[in-house]
Structures are given as structure tokens and as C-alpha cells.
Amino acid sequence: MTNLNEMGERASHGKRVLSRLPAEEKNRALDMAAKRLLDHKEEILSANGKDMESARNRGMSQGLQDRLKLSEDRIAAMAQGLRQIAALPDCVGEVMEEFERPNGLKIAKIRVPMGVIGIIYEARPNVTADAFGLCFKAGNAVILKGGSDALESNKAIVQVLCEALEECGISGDVLQLITDVDRKVTVEFMRLKKYVDLLIPRGSAGLIRSVVENSTIPVIETGTGNCHIYVDKEANLDMAANIIYNAKTQRIGVCNACESLVIHKEIREAFLPKLKEILDSHKVELRGDEEIREVLPDCVPAMEEDYGTEYLDYILSLKTVGTVEEAIAHINKYNTMHSDCIVTDNPQTAEKFLKEIDSACVYWNASTRFTDGFEFGFGAEIGISTQKLHARGPMGLKELTSYKYVIYGNGQVRT
Amino acid sequence: MTNLNEMGERASHGKRVLSRLPAEEKNRALDMAAKRLLDHKEEILSANGKDMESARNRGMSQGLQDRLKLSEDRIAAMAQGLRQIAALPDCVGEVMEEFERPNGLKIAKIRVPMGVIGIIYEARPNVTADAFGLCFKAGNAVILKGGSDALESNKAIVQVLCEALEECGISGDVLQLITDVDRKVTVEFMRLKKYVDLLIPRGSAGLIRSVVENSTIPVIETGTGNCHIYVDKEANLDMAANIIYNAKTQRIGVCNACESLVIHKEIREAFLPKLKEILDSHKVELRGDEEIREVLPDCVPAMEEDYGTEYLDYILSLKTVGTVEEAIAHINKYNTMHSDCIVTDNPQTAEKFLKEIDSACVYWNASTRFTDGFEFGFGAEIGISTQKLHARGPMGLKELTSYKYVIYGNGQVRT
Numbered sequence: 107m108t109n110l111n112e113m114g115e116r117a118s119h120g121k122r123v124l125s126r127l128p129a130e131e132k133n134r135a136l137d138m139a140a141k142r143l144l145d146h147k148e149e150i151l152s153a154n155g156k157d158m159e160s161a162r163n164r165g166m167s168q169g170l171q172d173r174l175k176l177s178e179d180r181i182a183a184m185a186q187g188l189r190q191i192a193a194l195p196d197c198v199g200e201v202m203e204e205f206e207r208p209n210g211l212k213i214a215k216i217r218v219p220m221g222v223i224g225i226i227y228e229a230r231p232n233v234t235a236d237a238f239g240l241c242f243k244a245g246n247a248v249i250l251k252g253g254s255d256a257l258e259s260n261k262a263i264v265q266v267l268c269e270a271l272e273e274c275g276i277s278g279d280v281l282q283l284i285t286d287v288d289r290k291v292t293v294e295f296m297r298l299k300k301y302v303d304l305l306i307p308r309g310s311a312g313l314i315r316s317v318v319e320n321s322t323i324p325v326i327e328t329g330t331g332n333c334h335i336y337v338d339k340e341a342n343l344d345m346a347a348n349i350i351y352n353a354k355t356q357r358i359g360v361c362n363a364c365e366s367l368v369i370h371k372e373i374r375e376a377f378l379p380k381l382k383e384i385l386d387s388h389k390v391e392l393r394g395d396e397e398i399r400e401v402l403p404d405c406v407p408a409m410e411e412d413y414g415t416e417y418l419d420y421i422l423s424l425k426t427v428g429t430v431e432e433a434i435a436h437i438n439k440y441n442t443m444h445s446d447c448i449v450t451d452n453p454q455t456a457e458k459f460l461k462e463i464d465s466a467c468v469y470w471n472a473s474t475r476f477t478d479g480f481e482f483g484f485g486a487e488i489g490i491s492t493q494k495l496h497a498r499g500p501m502g503l504k505e506l507t508s509y510k511y512v513i514y515g516n517g518q519v520r521t
Numbered sequence: 522m523t524n525l526n527e528m529g530e531r532a533s534h535g536k537r538v539l540s541r542l543p544a545e546e547k548n549r550a551l552d553m554a555a556k557r558l559l560d561h562k563e564e565i566l567s568a569n570g571k572d573m574e575s576a577r578n579r580g581m582s583q584g585l586q587d588r589l590k591l592s593e594d595r596i597a598a599m600a601q602g603l604r605q606i607a608a609l610p611d612c613v614g615e616v617m618e619e620f621e622r623p624n625g626l627k628i629a630k631i632r633v634p635m636g637v638i639g640i641i642y643e644a645r646p647n648v649t650a651d652a653f654g655l656c657f658k659a660g661n662a663v664i665l666k667g668g669s670d671a672l673e674s675n676k677a678i679v680q681v682l683c684e685a686l687e688e689c690g691i692s693g694d695v696l697q698l699i700t701d702v703d704r705k706v707t708v709e710f711m712r713l714k715k716y717v718d719l720l721i722p723r724g725s726a727g728l729i730r731s732v733v734e735n736s737t738i739p740v741i742e743t744g745t746g747n748c749h750i751y752v753d754k755e756a757n758l759d760m761a762a763n764i765i766y767n768a769k770t771q772r773i774g775v776c777n778a779c780e781s782l783v784i785h786k787e788i789r790e791a792f793l794p795k796l797k798e799i800l801d802s803h804k805v806e807l808r809g810d811e812e813i814r815e816v817l818p819d820c821v822p823a824m825e826e827d828y829g830t831e832y833l834d835y836i837l838s839l840k841t842v843g844t845v846e847e848a849i850a851h852i853n854k855y856n857t858m859h860s861d862c863i864v865t866d867n868p869q870t871a872e873k874f875l876k877e878i879d880s881a882c883v884y885w886n887a888s889t890r891f892t893d894g895f896e897f898g899f900g901a902e903i904g905i906s907t908q909k910l911h912a913r914g915p916m917g918l919k920e921l922t923s924y925k926y927v928i929y930g931n932g933q934v935r936t
Contacts, residue, residue: 122853125877207898211887220909221879299733303909318714318737324910325739345932352934438537460927462540464636472626472930481935482926483622494635494718494923495739496911508909511897512875515887517760519767520896 108286110294113249114301117222120247120279125219127276129196132243135274136192140185142270143235143263147181153262154231161229161255174229174256184235184263187486191239194485197504198245212514219245220508221303224295226317228309229253234263237308238281240488244506247280249302251295253309254287261285296321303508308489311416326497328489331361331444332416333474336433336459338450339370343377345471346449347384350422352473353447355388359418361490362445362477366413366423368433374401374426385422394424413440430455434462441465443492445474445499466492466499523701525709528664529716532637535662535694540634542691544611547658550689551607555600557685558650558678562596568677569646576644576670589644589671599650599678602901606654609900612919613660627929634660635923636718639710641732643724644668649678652723653696655903659921662695664717666710668724669702676700711736718923723904726831741912743904746776746859747831748889751848751874753865754785758792760886761864762799765837767888768862770803774833776905777860777892781828781838783848789816789841800837809839828855845870849877856880858907860889860914881907881914 124132143150154176161171203215223246225237234252241248252260260283268278284295296305299322307317311330318325335353337346353364369377378401382392392398393408405424412423413436427433430448437446447469448459456470467477477500479487484502491497497505539547558565569591576586618630638661640652649667656663667675675698683693699710711720714737722732726745733740750768752761768779784792793816797807807813808823820839827838828851842848845863852861862884863874871885882892892915894902899917906912912920 122877125879205898207896211891213897218879322733324908326910342932348932349934356935462537464540464633465925467926467928469928470930472928472933473935475935476626476928476933481622482628483620493739495741498923499926508913510880511882511914513882513884513887513891515885517757517763518887518891519764520771520888520890 108284108291110284110291110298111301113282113284114222114298116279116282117247117249117301120277120281121219121221123277124242124245124247124280127245129198131274131276132196132245133192135271135276136188136239136243138274139235139239139267139270140188140192142266142273143181143185143188146262146266147178150181150259150262150266151176151178153258156258157229157256166255170229170255174231174259176231176259180232184232187236188239191243191486194243194503196243197507202509209518210516211518214512214514215509216512217504217507218510220506222247222249222301223506224249224251224298224302224305224323226251226292226295226305226307226309226313227253228313229255231256231259231263233308234260234283235267237488238267240486240503241506242280244503246506249282249284249295251284251292257285257287293320296323299323306489326489326491326501327493328491328501329361330416330442330492331363331490332366332414332440332442333362333364333444334366334368334437334441334446335364335474336368336430336437336446336448337370337373337377338430338433338448338452338455339372340452340455341370341373341449342451343373343380346377347381349447349449349471349473350381351384353475354385354390354422355420356473356475358420360475361416362474363418364422364474365416366425366440368425368427368436369398370433371397371426371428374398378402388420391421392424393421395426397426398424416442430458434459438462438464443494444490445469445477447472447474466490523699523706525699525706525713526716528697528699529637529713531694531697532662532664532716535692535696536634536636538692539657539660539662539695542660544613546689546691547611547660548607550686550691551603551654551658553689554650554654554682554685555603555607557681557688558596558600558603561677561681562593565596565674565677565681566591566593568673571673572644572671581670585644585670589646589674591646591674595647599647602651603654606658606901609658609918611658612922617924624933625931626933629927629929630924631927632919632922633925635921637662637664637716638921639664639666639713639717639720639738641666641707641710641720641722641724641728642668643728644670646671646674646678648723649675649698650682652903653682655901655918656921657695659918661921664697664699664710666699666707672700672702708735711738714738721904741904741906741916742908743906743916744776745831745857745907746778746905747780747829747855747857748777748859749781749783749852749856749861750779750889751783751845751852751861751863752785752788752792753845753863753867753870754787755867755870756785756788756864757866758788758795761792762796764862764864764886764888765796766799768890769800769805769837770835771888771890773835775890776831777889778833779837779862779889780830780832781840781855783840783842783851784813785848786812786841786843789813793817803835806836807839808836810841812841813839831857845873849874853877853879858909859905860884860892862887862889881905
């Protein structure tokens with residue numbers, strides 16, 4: 107039986123160990139963890155084989171099996187990921203601000219680890235190494251709860267990682283895995299507020315909703331992306347088609363893929379046939395309003411719910427508007443505050459859109475697919491936040507930290 | 522019957538209005554609101570009189586009546602508060618970071634309003650004007666739910682504020698008050714996630730706990746302060762006594778007051794009699810462990826729960842330790858991550874304490890009473906955050922904002 111309070115106590119010890127660990131030691135441990143993943147790939151692949159076998163027996167879909175399956179290449183990628191994290195600069199301890207008050211108090215705002223982070227995710231064992239690496243580098247102890255279908259794989263990976271940590275003299279308390287598959291334990295974990303400072307769900311919209319509903323721990327919501335591209339009447343139409351083609355088809359199952367187009371009426375006839383031609387190469391299904399269907403008679407009629415749907419598929423909804431204001435109102439109504447784009451050559455129209463669209467990332471003349479920690483140059487990413495508290499958009503190492511104020515006095519008291 | 526979805530829609534409209542409002546117009550509206558509070562003080566005092574009468578009839582305690590009662594002076598202070606907020610610089614629109622990627626994408630991180638903020642508070646009508654002023658200046662629409670004992674006062678204040686806004690051509694959608702006193706409505710409000718971006722509870726530990734338990738909206742916890750002062754063996758004992766006297770007695774009912782002392786054994790005999798003498802002037806009750814009681818025989822024995830209690834009263838718990846490590850472990854176990862202090866002349870001991878204590882504000886040789894937005898120079902304060910996500914310690918205007926990334930391209934697509 108899992109004792110979550112005991113795990114919480116261990117994590118508290120782990121965070122204190124980590125808060126004293128210099129960057130070099132953290133980096134050495136990450137490199138060692140990478141090495142040990144490769145050394146022990148046979149055990150990990152064998153554990154993953156067991157997960158795969160029960161998954162097949164239970165009739166898991168091919169798509170989910172693909173996410174669950176490990177291979178030598180995938181283990182090598184996990185190791186490479188840890189090495190990349192080791193090579194990133196350490197932001198912990200950074201002086202973010204410093205100021206002095208008239209009474210002589212000197213106040214410094216210092217970046218510190220968040221403390222203990224909980225990650226709840228689905229049956230993707232590569233997330234285990236990845237989430238550990240990022241949290242660890244930012245100085246946080248981590249408690250992982252992965253999808254139960256990946257339990258054997260996760261146990262094997264965590265064991266290898268903990269052995270590597272212990273080889274470097276670091277307590278395994280900094281990395282713990284909940285192995286109980288009882289859903290009640292997961293819900294109890296979401297309420298382990300006494301010990302856990304931040305909970306990050308990674309996975310489907312359903313998983314994230316369940317965490318938001320049940321958690322008393324502060325949550326960062328990640329991932330859902332109903333991303334829009336607005337093609338303005340003053341757009342370069344070749345550029346627009348190229349950006350849409352990229353944002354829709356380059357990778358369909360990701361949160362920064364484009365799901366919905368907003369088209370200025372005046373360019374319907376010049377643009378839509380060109381767009382259809384390029385999207386036909388991937389058999390993208392178009393679902394449009396009446397004014398779209400006047401130009402593209404084959405287009406499926408769009409329902410109201412189409413505009414609110416993240417398809418993650420070769421489907422695209424289309425809406426016509428008469429002004430940029432209408433485009434902004436439509437997008438702010440249906441988007442998930444993830445990534446939206448305007449294609450236009452008019453800087454005033456662009457500035458209005460960039461200012462008024464309420465999203466983590468708003469693009470002018472570029473694909474929404476760039477919303478990504480690596481593409482932003484953060485060197486790593488734990489997810490894309492779609493809420494406004496704490497972190498918005500791609501979350502790298504800094505977004506896994508907090509701060510504290512350190513105040514230097516010489517006897518000051520308040521009058 | 523309160524229709525929260527309708528209020529949410531109005532707030533969404535309000536936040537869009539505000540996102541387009543220049544600083545001058547916000548400041549003009551705040552000054553007008555201040556003026557109108559003074560112009561209409563009779564109506565406000567008369568509404569407050571009704572609240573006071575029912576409070577007396579229901580036998581409300583004197584302390585709560587004091588918080589509920591308005592006077593000409595208190596209304597003048599509310600008006601003055603709004604004028605001070607108007608005079609603060611506007612942080613919305615600030616470019617927080619700017620960088621360019623190798624593919625030519627230019628990325629700017631821009632400070633933006635949070636959106637819609639909900640505030641749940643107790644029967645203190647001055648919070649109504651105060652919370653509105655701060656949220657409004659930071660560009661946020663606000664939905665207020667005040668204590669039902671202050672309902673008439675709050676209605677009068679909100680009406681005056683909304684009239685002032687409308688005089689300035691600003692929709693009253695930016696400021697709404699929930700007037701339904703049914704607790705079910707309050708719980709439903711805590712789940713109005715579709716419209717509300719951030720919920721801030723202000724008040725007792727019980728109120729805050731209830732919000733954390735029930736809310737699906739991101740919450741910032743404020744206020745509970747079990748603040749410690751550690752007197753090291755190398756402390757200047759006069760300075761220590763002076764700081765403790767200030768932190769304990771200058772104002773007892775506030776979250777940054779000192780509740781617990783940690784005393785190095787070696788200085789017990791030199792320090793405790795001196796301390797007792799100064800605290801006796803306010804009849805502060807001391808509750809200590811055995812080693813304290815060896816020196817101060819009149820001291821009440823401390824129970825385990827004393828160390829975890831925020832007294833908000835003339836009571837102080839005392840614990841002896843043999844090392845700074847023990848002091849740190851004790852404080853990290855019992856504190857509420859608010860404010861803790863070390864008094865010592867030894868810089869190494871101080872640095873260890875400042876680094877390892879996990880609190881929003883850690884002091885070296887100064888009173889914990891300085892944890893305050895005004896004392897920090899923020900010019901205003903919505904509360905003191907005791908969580909690590911988003912904001913820690915005193916929260917001013919910046920802490921009521923979020924950010925977004927604006928990305929400028931010229932046709933870039935991802936490969």
C-alpha cells in the first residue's frame with residue numbers, strides 16, 4: 107500500500123538536499139543518469155516488453171501502443187535529453203532584482219527551486235526521464251505518477267535513475283514514482299498539498315480536467331491547443347498558404363498545430379482554391395461556413411462545435427469575417443489561449459491583432475508550430491502552459507522555479 | 522437569482538475594454554472614483570449603518586464590528602488609496618524580454634493583464650475599493666464577493682465606483698459585485714473557470730482553506746503567517762530584544778507579526794530575562810520548552826501545537842536549539858513560508874539561514890513586520906502570498922499581471 111505522506115516526507119528531505127547541491131554536482135548526476143540509461147537498456151527494454159504484452163492483450167489502440175513502446179533509439183534519445191539538460195545554465199540562485207529602501211534595508215529577489223513538483227502523465231515512458239531531468243536541474247524533488255499501462259517501464263527507468271543518483275552521493279528521495287495503480291491513490295496525490303508545491307498534468311484534455319477538478323495543489327495546465335490562423339485581406343497569399351500547410355500538416359497530433367482558419371471575405375476567391383490545392387496533398391478535410399462553401403462547394407458545412415474543437419487530425423475548420431475586429435472576437439471566443447497567428451502585410455492590422463488576441467503566443471507571419479521550448483531557445487521544455495498564472499506558453503527550467511526575498515538589515519524595526 | 526455565467530460574460534467584455542485603455546484613462550477613472558467616494562460618503566455611511574445595526578442585533582463580536590464599521594476617516598482613506606494607485610506607474614505593456622532566433626523570428630515577452638480576477642473576502646468594506654483599484658490599474662476586470670455582513674456597504678461602494686467609471690466612459694462590466702449571500706453561489710463562483718483567470722481569497726485561514734479546497738480556478742493563497750525569529754549565539758542581544766519587541770507587539774493581529782522564537786541554548790541566561798522584561802510591558806504570555814523554563818520559571822510549558830500556531834495575540838512560543846541547523850529544521854517544519862528572521866553578527870551563519878529557510882521573506886537583523894507591499898516600495902499591496910507559484914511575498918501591481926509572447930516573422934515555417 108502506497109503511503110503518500112511518507113513519500114511526501116521523503117520528497118521534503120529530497121528538496122532540502124537539492125537546495126544545497128551546486129550546479130556541477132547536479133550536472134554530473136544528469137550525465138551519470140544518461141550513461142546508466144544506456145548501460146541498462148536491456149532491463150528497460152525487457153520491462154517495456156511486459157507493458158507492451160499486456161497492452162496488446164488488452165487490445166490497446168495502435169496509436170497508444172506507439173507511445174508506450176521503447177526502443178534502443180528511444181532510450182538513446184532519453185539519455186541525450188538528460189545530457190542536453192546537464193549542459194544548460196543553472197538559473198537557481200540568480201539575483202532577479204536588488205533594491206535598497208530609505209530605512210537602509212537591502213532587499214534581494216533570488217531565484218529558488220519550486221520545491222517538490224508532482225507530474226501526472228499518461229503511458230509515455232520517455233516522459234519519466236525527461237520530467238525528472240528538468241525538475242532535478244531546476245533544484246526540485248519530483249514525485250511521478252505515470253500511466254499504469256507503462257508501470258513496468260517506469261519502474262525500470264526510475265530504478266536506473268535512482269541508482270545513478272546514489273552513485274553520485276545523492277539521495278533517491280529526490281525522485282520517487284507512485285506505483286499504485288488505484289485511482290483513489292492518484293486523487294489522494296492531487297491533495298498532497300502539505301508536501302507538493304506544484305502539480306503539472308501532461309496528457310489528454312481529460313487527464314488535465316480531472317487534475318484541475320480534484321487538485322488542491324497549485325496546478326499548471328498544459329497542452330490543449332485550438333490554434334487559429336487569420337488570413338487578412340492584405341495578406342501575402344502564397345505566404346499564408348505555406349504557413350497554413352506547415353501549421354496543419356507538419357505534425358498533426360501536437361498542441362501547436364493549426365486547427366482553425368479565419369479568412370477575410372475579400373480574399374476568399376483568390377485564396378481558397380490555392381489553399382485547397384496544397385492541403386489536398388494531405389487529404390485535409392475542410393469544414394467551413396456558408397461563405398467558404400460558396401467558393402469551395404465540396405467543403406463540409408461547419409457546425410458551431412467545430413470551431414471549439416482541437417482535432418489533432420487532418421481536419422481544419424474555416425470561418426469568414428468582414429473585419430480584423432470580427433476575426434479577433436471569433437478567435438478570443440474559441441481559442442484555448444495557446445497560439446494564434448495573423449498573416450498580413452499591414453503593420454497596423456498586425457499590431458491590433460497581436461495586442462488584442464489573448465493567447466500565450468501570438469504570431470505575425472509565422473507558423474504556430476514554433477510554440478515550443480526548443481524553438482524559443484529555452485533548451486528544454488516541460489510543457490506549454492495555457493493558463494495565465496505563473497507561466498504562459500513554453501515552460502523551460504526557469505518556469506520550474508520560484509523566488510524568495512532576502513532582506514539585509516542592521517536592526518531596523520517598523521514604526 | 523445571481524447568474525454567474527452572465528457576470529462572467531460581462532467580465533470578459535470588461536477585460537477587453539480594459540486591455541485597450543491607456544494608462545491616463547485608467548488613472549483619470551481612479552481619481553474620479555476617489556472623488557465620488559467622498560461626494561457620496563453620506564450614502565455609504567448610511568448603508569454601512571444598516572450593516573452595523575444587523576451586526577449588533579446578531580451579536581457580532583466587537584473586533585468584527587470594528588472591521589465592518591466605516592467612518593468619514595475610513596472613506597477618506599479609501600479615496601486616498603485610490604489616488605495613490607492612480608499615481609503609480611503602469612506596468613502593462615512593458616517589454617520584459619526580447620530575443621531573436623537563428624531563423625529570424627523576433628520574440629518579445631510582454632506584460633499583459635491577468636484578465637478577470639475574483640476576490641473573496643470577509644466583512645471589511647474598505648477592501649472593496651482597495652481590491653478594485655489594484656485590479657483595475659493592472660488592467661483586470663474584477664468580480665468581488667465580500668462578506669455578507671457587509672453587503673449593504675459593499676453595494677453602496679460598488680455603485681459609487683461604477684458611476685465614476687461610467688462618467689469616464691468606462692463600462693461597469695469591469696467591476697461587479699456578487700450580492701447573493703447563498704453559500705452555494707460562492708462555491709459556484711469558485712468554479713467559474715471559464716471566465717475567471719485568478720481567484721484571491723483575503724481573510725482568515727478558514728476562508729482561504731475553503732477556497733483552496735473548492736476552487737478550480739488558479740488561486741493565490743495569502744496571509745497566514747507563523748513567523749519566527751531565531752536568536753543566534755552570536756546575536757547582538759539588545760538588537761534581538763528590540764526586533765522581537767517590534768515584531769511581536771507593534772501590531773498583533775497581522776500576518777507578519779512574530780509568533781515564535783528560536784533561541785540558541787548558549788545565550789538563554791543572558792538573553793531571556795532581558796527579553797521577558799521588555800515583553801512584560803505588553804503582558805506577552807511566553808510558552809517555552811523545558812530549557813526555556815529553567816531560566817524563566819513562570820513561562821507556560823509549550824505544547825507541540827504551540828509551535829504551529831499563528832496566535833495573532835500577545836502570546837509567543839519559544840524553542841531552544843543547539844545549532845543553526847536545528848533552528849533551520851525547526852522553522853522549516855513549523856513555518857507557513859511567510860517571513861522568518863535570524864539575529865546574528867556572524868555572516869556565515871546568516872548566509873546559511875537565508876539560503877536554507879524556505880520562506881517568502883527571510884530577514885537578517887530586521888523585524889518581520891517589514892513584509893508589506895508599501896514597506897517594500899511597491900506602492901500598493903493586494904496581499905502577501907504564502908505559496909510558491911506565480912508570486913511570493915508582498916503582491917503589488919506586477920503580481921496582478923501575466924505575460925504573453927509576441928512573435929514577429931516573415932513567413933517562417935517549421936522544418
